[in-house]
Amino acid sequence: MRTPLSPEDISCLKNQISAGNLLVVPTDTVYGIAADPFSSAAVDKLLTAKGRGRDFPSPVLVNSIAQAASLVPKIPPLAKCFMDSFWPGALTIVLPARPDLPLDLGVTGGTVALRQPNQTDLLQLLTATGPLAVTSANLHGLPPAQSAAEAKKYFGDKVAAYLDAGPSRIGEPSTIVKVEDEDYSLIRVGAIAPARLSAVAGKEPKD
Numbered sequence: 563m564r565t566p567l568s569p570e571d572i573s574c575l576k577n578q579i580s581a582g583n584l585l586v587v588p589t590d591t592v593y594g595i596a597a598d599p600f601s602s603a604a605v606d607k608l609l610t611a612k613g614r615g616r617d618f619p620s621p622v623l624v625n626s627i628a629q630a631a632s633l634v635p636k637i638p639p640l641a642k643c644f645m646d647s648f649w650p651g652a653l654t655i656v657l658p659a660r661p662d663l664p665l666d667l668g669v670t671g672g673t674v675a676l677r678q679p680n681q682t683d684l685l686q687l688l689t690a691t692g693p694l695a696v697t698s699a700n701l702h703g704l705p706p707a708q709s710a711a712e713a714k715k716y717f718g719d720k721v722a723a724y725l726d727a728g729p730s731r732i733g734e735p736s737t738i739v740k741v742e743d744e745d746y747s748l749i750r751v752g753a754i755a756p757a758r759l760s761a762v763a764g765k766e767p768k769d
Contacts, residue, residue: 627645
């Protein structure tokens, strides 16, 4: 399915997610494979397609800071500062998840990894579906797909629909930070350089 997406496309894709099916979607970093984060069966299908276990939980993509706020008890000031500076964009922020929500992403230790991607078609889809569990479109241990065609070589008919927005714009995964109160730690170095984070935070990450 080529983007930009029509209202009919959005409705069809939303129905696929509601049915527990998987989608391949373009993000600003690399292509991702998406599922309903509130469906254990859908998340299990996603992890099985990637060939990895529940000890590698999926991040959740959102269309806005407000949508992210619906998934956590609170957004600490430092996390809000990172969101204001780098969202939409290539920064994933790990925060405590709301314990009353039926999020099932794998073994998370009570956290959720949140990101607002800078990709118009995906943001449009997230507005319709709500948050989506989205992890890089690749088999475990292999390079992330940089196009819908590469993703199809990985997943074939395990995915209900492939959204094709051409080659990935950034081409490398997001940087991941974990924010705890006034401090942060660097989980993965990716498209956002650590120096940019420390400049915004006014401090270096915890070891």
